[in-house]
Amino acid sequence: MNLNNGRGSMSTASSSGAWKSGDVVPDQFPAGLRVLVVDDDPTCLMILEKMLRTCLYEVTKCNRAEIALSLLRENKNGYDVVISDVHMPDMDGFKLLEQIGLEMDLPVIMMSADDGKSVVMKGVTHGACDYLIKPVRIEALKNIWQHVVRKKKNEWKDVEQSGSVDEGDRQQKPCEEPDYSSSANEGTWKNSKKRKDEDDDADDRDDTSTLKKPRVVWSVELHQQFVGAVNQLGIDKAVPKKILELMNVPGLTRENVASHLQKYRLYLRRLSGVSQHQSNLSNSFISSQDASFGAMSSLNGIDLQTLAATGQLPAQSLATLQAAGLGRSAAKSGIPMPLVDQRNLFSFENPKLRFAEGQQHHSSGKPMNLLHGIPTTMEAKQLANLHQSAQSLGAVNMQVNAHGVQNNSLYMIGQPQSRGQILNESSGTHVPRLPSSIGQPMVSNGIPSGVIGRNGISDVGRGTGYNPVPQNSSMLNFPLNNTPELPGNSYTLGSTQGMSSLTPKGSFPEEVNSEIKRSGGFVPSYDIFNELHQHKSNDWNLQNVGLTFDASHHANSIHGSLDSSGLVHQGFSSNQRSAQSRNPSNVGKAMFPMGAASTDHGHAQNSGQHLSNGLIVDNPVRIKSERHSDASQNNFFHDQYGQEDLMSALLKQQQGGVGPSENEFDFDGYSLDNIPV
Amino acid sequence: MDRNQLRRQVAHMRSSLIEQHYLDQQQFVQLEDLEDDSNPNFVEEIVTLFYKDSSRLFQKIDQALHSVPMDFARLDDYVHQFKGSSSSIGAIKVKNECTQFKEFCLAGNAEGCLRAFQRVKHEHEALKRQLETYFQLRRQAGMAQRS
Numbered sequence: 001m002n003l004n005n006g007r008g009s010m011s012t013a014s015s016s017g018a019w020k021s022g023d024v025v026p027d028q029f030p031a032g033l034r035v036l037v038v039d040d041d042p043t044c045l046m047i048l049e050k051m052l053r054t055c056l057y058e059v060t061k062c063n064r065a066e067i068a069l070s071l072l073r074e075n076k077n078g079y080d081v082v083i084s085d086v087h088m089p090d091m092d093g094f095k096l097l098e099q100i101g102l103e104m105d106l107p108v109i110m111m112s113a114d115d116g117k118s119v120v121m122k123g124v125t126h127g128a129c130d131y132l133i134k135p136v137r138i139e140a141l142k143n144i145w146q147h148v149v150r151k152k153k154n155e156w157k158d159v160e161q162s163g164s165v166d167e168g169d170r171q172q173k174p175c176e177e178p179d180y181s182s183s184a185n186e187g188t189w190k191n192s193k194k195r196k197d198e199d200d201d202a203d204d205r206d207d208t209s210t211l212k213k214p215r216v217v218w219s220v221e222l223h224q225q226f227v228g229a230v231n232q233l234g235i236d237k238a239v240p241k242k243i244l245e246l247m248n249v250p251g252l253t254r255e256n257v258a259s260h261l262q263k264y265r266l267y268l269r270r271l272s273g274v275s276q277h278q279s280n281l282s283n284s285f286i287s288s289q290d291a292s293f294g295a296m297s298s299l300n301g302i303d304l305q306t307l308a309a310t311g312q313l314p315a316q317s318l319a320t321l322q323a324a325g326l327g328r329s330a331a332k333s334g335i336p337m338p339l340v341d342q343r344n345l346f347s348f349e350n351p352k353l354r355f356a357e358g359q360q361h362h363s364s365g366k367p368m369n370l371l372h373g374i375p376t377t378m379e380a381k382q383l384a385n386l387h388q389s390a391q392s393l394g395a396v397n398m399q400v401n402a403h404g405v406q407n408n409s410l411y412m413i414g415q416p417q418s419r420g421q422i423l424n425e426s427s428g429t430h431v432p433r434l435p436s437s438i439g440q441p442m443v444s445n446g447i448p449s450g451v452i453g454r455n456g457i458s459d460v461g462r463g464t465g466y467n468p469v470p471q472n473s474s475m476l477n478f479p480l481n482n483t484p485e486l487p488g489n490s491y492t493l494g495s496t497q498g499m500s501s502l503t504p505k506g507s508f509p510e511e512v513n514s515e516i517k518r519s520g521g522f523v524p525s526y527d528i529f530n531e532l533h534q535h536k537s538n539d540w541n542l543q544n545v546g547l548t549f550d551a552s553h554h555a556n557s558i559h560g561s562l563d564s565s566g567l568v569h570q571g572f573s574s575n576q577r578s579a580q581s582r583n584p585s586n587v588g589k590a591m592f593p594m595g596a597a598s599t600d601h602g603h604a605q606n607s608g609q610h611l612s613n614g615l616i617v618d619n620p621v622r623i624k625s626e627r628h629s630d631a632s633q634n635n636f637f638h639d640q641y642g643q644e645d646l647m648s649a650l651l652k653q654q655q656g657g658v659g660p661s662e663n664e665f666d667f668d669g670y671s672l673d674n675i676p677v
Numbered sequence: 678m679d680r681n682q683l684r685r686q687v688a689h690m691r692s693s694l695i696e697q698h699y700l701d702q703q704q705f706v707q708l709e710d711l712e713d714d715s716n717p718n719f720v721e722e723i724v725t726l727f728y729k730d731s732s733r734l735f736q737k738i739d740q741a742l743h744s745v746p747m748d749f750a751r752l753d754d755y756v757h758q759f760k761g762s763s764s765s766i767g768a769i770k771v772k773n774e775c776t777q778f779k780e781f782c783l784a785g786n787a788e789g790c791l792r793a794f795q796r797v798k799h800e801h802e803a804l805k806r807q808l809e810t811y812f813q814l815r816r817q818a819g820m821a822q823r824s
Contacts, residue, residue: 043730135761
């Protein structure tokens with residue numbers, strides 16, 4: 001056939017993300033497109049397989065919807081498009097379509113011998129990308145790649161959008177724009193423009209129904225490559241074009257690099273401006289969260305939520321969340337949902353879904369979303385803090401060179417949920433995977449920083465996401481190496497900073513990105529968390545979360561401090577928010593658990609670890625418990641909570657210096673009320 | 678017969694099948710186009726698979742037809758499936774009979790369904806015979822070709 005002969009080469013490049021970056025389509029594309037065909041009719045199935053092979057696609061066929069779903073779940077990034085029959089004995093094709101859209105957000109093409117208008121309409125309403133009438137012609141199959149590209153393009157856009165949606169981002173964008181444009185002028189003007197437009201669009205993407213936009217995932221490796229290239233060129237001289245060349249990653253566009261660079265720069269900036277304070281916050285945050293979750297040692301999605309929520313959760317919500325979180329510690333799923341809804345900070349629809357599913361659908365793309373929301377303002381500060389703390393955490397894979405630390409904490413905090421999911425997938429290491437259930441304390445101690453770092457980075461990498469994080473707070477955006485020693489409980493996170501809570505962060509490799517981003521904003525909150533964390537062990541009192549994050553205390557401190565004002569809830573929310581702006585929803589919810597969790601136990605220390613969820617980080621901030629003088633940090637968190645809010649908040653904070661001392665949950669924009677618990 | 682003659686015969690038969698609407702030109706030819714060196718008998722394989730599957734479906738349809746009361750919804754489902762597979766191999770006449778059958782199912786016409794099924798089976802058999810001959814011829818020509 002006339003398709004390219006280079007089959008498979010392109011999609012394999014860079015982990016199936018190669019040609020995800022909407023703008024670039026590798027030469028051999030669409031050869032190698034990985035198609036999953038589902039049809040109970042063996043004749044059709046065989047014919048389709050043959051046709052698709054002739055089109056140079058990689059085909060996997062199955063005759064039952066359940067098998068298809070399990071294949072997809074096992075291998076999240078293993079397929080690019082799904083073709084499914086409408087009439088199937090074990091499951092209705094539309095139902096499968098919905099599931100796939102929810103869980104994996106892949107383009108799905110329906111087909112049927114039935115060409116009745118109502119059926120076709122049903123396909124449209126259920127979200128099918130296309131509808132083919134049987135008998136299927138090979139010509140129709142030849143062009144299915146367009147759906148994949150389109151989706152990716154949209155996601156990329158979303159990523160950009162969400163990342164930059166925040167006001168903070170917007171502000172940053174303009175300043176960054178020049179860099180970007182200068183280096184990438186030729187073809188990038190469009191992107192810049194697009195980005196700006198996207199910014200304007202703001203967050204429509206937070207829609208959770210089905211996150212269908214895979215973003216460019218900045219995986220750990222990718223980010224490392226990026227950082228390596230930047231270092232090689234020198235941060236001043238690093239222009240996207242050159243970085244791209246040095247990285248030599250097929251499928252990566254200059255725009256991707258440019259936006260990533262932008263975030264990275266912000267992150268760096270933040271790092272330099274961030275004080276330890278922040279990192280402490282994150283740590284405590286994490287720890288507290290961890291404690292609160294008690295049950296969830298791993299970075300649960302809840303953490304994320306909590307974190308995410310922190311920013312967004314208004315005081316009341318915090319309480320609610322907390323309650324939820326506490327109540328949930330055991331039942332993770334409970335919380336996640338609520339949180340998820342609310343926060344889509346980073347159009348983190350997926351995380352939400354994920355949690356709901358209870359699975360960790362770790363879609364790389366999705367986590368990113370979460371992060372996006374996270375205001376990067378916090379990041380800067382947090383990152384700096386985290387950075388320090390993270391170092392102890394462990395080596396976060398990401399080499400974020402200095403950022404590592406921060407990242408870790410951020411992650412942890414931010415995304416309990418998403419992290420859980422993500423982390424699980426990515427961290428693999430100690431990080432207690434962030435269970436989808438949000439209830440789990442995100443703070444997965446083990447790898448706190450490390451994990452976070454990883455996650456963070458992965459998240460970041462994933463999508464163009466760095467937005468939140470790098471921008472505001474250099475915090476965790478580059479979680480990569482921040483794992484402040486998550487290892488053991490007590491916040492190894494950053495040890496110095498109390499980022500220990502963040503430790504768990506490390507665990508969320510994937511989430512990390514998002515989380516980190518989020519947490520980025522939180523860094524300040526870490527302090528709060530530390531305090532919180534310390535006191536409460538295991539209870540997810542949100543209070544703990546926020547408070548314990550005192551840098552050294554890791555775990556319980558949050559509890560303690562937060563308790564005072566019930567900030568815990570808030571703390572969480574703040575944590576969540578800040579940390580996760582990404583997962584507004586998740587975090588918010590998760591936050592509670594995290595916060596609470598962090599405080600409790602002795603995990604508190606762990607919380608440092610657990611908190612990796614990042615939520616904690618958020619919480620601290622939020623923990624309005626006022627205790628934290630860290631307030632300033634809190635501010636971060638607050639900001640983060642709502643993506644935009646967080647971002648702006650962070651920005652504000654940054655502008656005002658890291659310690660806005662807001663202690664109160666000053667969510668700029670995110671009142672706790674926002675958190676839909 | 679020599680190779681060329683055989684091939685001509687094959688081509689001739691194919692045209693005739695198409696003209697008689699046993700087979701849909703576009704679909705069937707497309708299937709044949711899919712054949713290549715790695716899969717020289719792809720079409721035959723597909724058709725064999727089709728027949729195996731259709732006999733299984735027929736059994737189910739039979740059962741549904743003899744259920745009391747007649748389960749039209751299930752019948753419709755089965756016929757729909759059968760319609761899909763027959764159209765993928767390009768079996769026009771069979772497909773058309775299926776469409777008819779479906780209409781009777783929707784209308785709840787038991788008598789009509791029974792009759793329609795008979796017709797479907799009839800067309801199905803007729804095509805089978807034709808295709809058997811066709812493939813035999815092809816194999817002969819093919820063997821000559823691929824010696």
